[in-house]
Amino acid sequence: DFPILVKQYDGINEIMLDHHPLDVIGWDGYFYPWAFNINDFEPIVGRVHQPPPVHQTFQGDGFVVCSFCPRPYDFHPEAVPAPYNHSNVDSDEVLYYASSEFMSRKGIEFGSITHHPDGIPHGPHPGRAEASIGAKYTDELAVMMDSFRPLKVARPALDFEDPEYHKSWVSGQHAQFNPPTS
Template structure:
């Protein structure tokens, strides 16, 4: 991300800096990646971020694995999930490995506490809903079809304007724009499918000075640690740097088209350790008169493909509804279902809107994925022999 700043900061780092109202010395916090070698931001607090009134309970995060009897392509109908939980504990994981957790959240309420992920970055794709995220970096407005990227260490809470439905990603690694989109200075290149103008950091910094008890929930060491503070955690006077939350709307992704079919890397939006996130958007299709517009059959020899269907008509898949997942695991070829290629010949554009995650290590499934599984999908490429 590019350099950003909000609020009041001193002219130099690591110098005396005082609150204009009380003349008290402010507390400088350096939030950095890779020790002191990666990107960082510096925040100025009214109170020490180390200050804790009471240490609460630690609750382990338990993912119940489902080990299917068969290795097949899978379809998951997530729209069957009704509202439950809050904006943190309502996140339900469907697929996971050591690099990424992929899930759905349909919160029935806002969390009544602040949350901070202490050991991972988060991406929330807003399928439905709008609102704001109140963070230590300021207020971040979001709308339908936004990606919300929340770097680790960000204390925040959601405020909803309407009912919500999210696709969620968690990674112990770092969420970045793809390396090939950036020059050696980190600036996005001209051929990238987006520009820095499309990424939106917080726009308003509200400094909370009130005291009183405030609950913070921290994800760390495979669980949730609860704390009670005697001050409001969003007490930042100002900050600057390269680490901060931001939004990117999927409709600002500029899809690529070619004379012949463009492969999935043309749709890549983010990268993480051993996985990528891609945006499939409405676009013009191939213009060669002999072009086959639908994806060719391919074998995921070293990767697993998860596709989440957001809107529009996905021509290569029959019987897949909005809000569904398909999982095409490693070791199995997959491609358009029977009849879809012939039907697509000559089409000039597609209305599909989908989010894809390709992982380069096998995914495990949770028991929730079993509850929402459609076993008939594995047979959707089968046709009765002619004349049978």
Template sequence: MSHRYHLPPSAHTTFVGNGFVVCTFVPRPIESDPGALKVPFYHNNDDYDEVLFYHAGDFFSRDNIEAGMMTFHPAGFTHGPHPKAFKAGLEAKKTFTDEVAVMIDTRNALEHSVEAEAVENREYVYSWKAGN
């Protein structure tokens, strides 16, 4: 943990395997330094596909996410906090995260199944637009 800087997801690594890592996000204090970025920075994973499973809580870096949902960020696509989450981070009203989520980053490209496509929230992509 760091009170001055938002640490990258790799700081939350719980398992390392051949070609993948598992990160676990659990409740923790939010960075307290007045100048610290309090949500994940915008980034792209050049070498990894990223899948996040949201288990429980209020997911501070995402909007329109509920427990039981998953997100998929393919390698090379820039992603980070939703506009509302970024604004909330600047306002610094929360002092603690209330979330449990598991992320898998894999060096091998992932493919989605027909079953996953059948439950995709096709409106989710629009939640990244400012003002939503």
């Protein structure tokens, strides 16, 4: 027997199968036999800034998925809630922003995507670390995928690349993610 626990609304129902639920000829519904609503993720918070692995939601062969959800900021009196500057030495990082707020970024809109290849330094935009001091809460909502194999950008996606994005860490530059028009 194989028990399946199904969450529906605020309750859990148990279904017993006489076989593994994936031992089937076909599947009607999602591409995967389950789905996860990011709003059900309970983020880990702490007195000081927590490293990205606390946001990890899934892990697969060669990648992890992290969820950055609304949560209280770090609560130590001297905490700087914004993340520190860093380089991913073993992964390409892609973030999909599902809200227009992200604690370390300026100019993010719903649907924005950033890609930081392995080794490219990145962190808070100028002024964002300072602005996070004393803040109590963030409404950010984003999904990050770190791939431990190099990613290739599809040719059609290049039409949407912001050629000024790399300047977004320079103070006074790139206040919005729209290239200037001449």
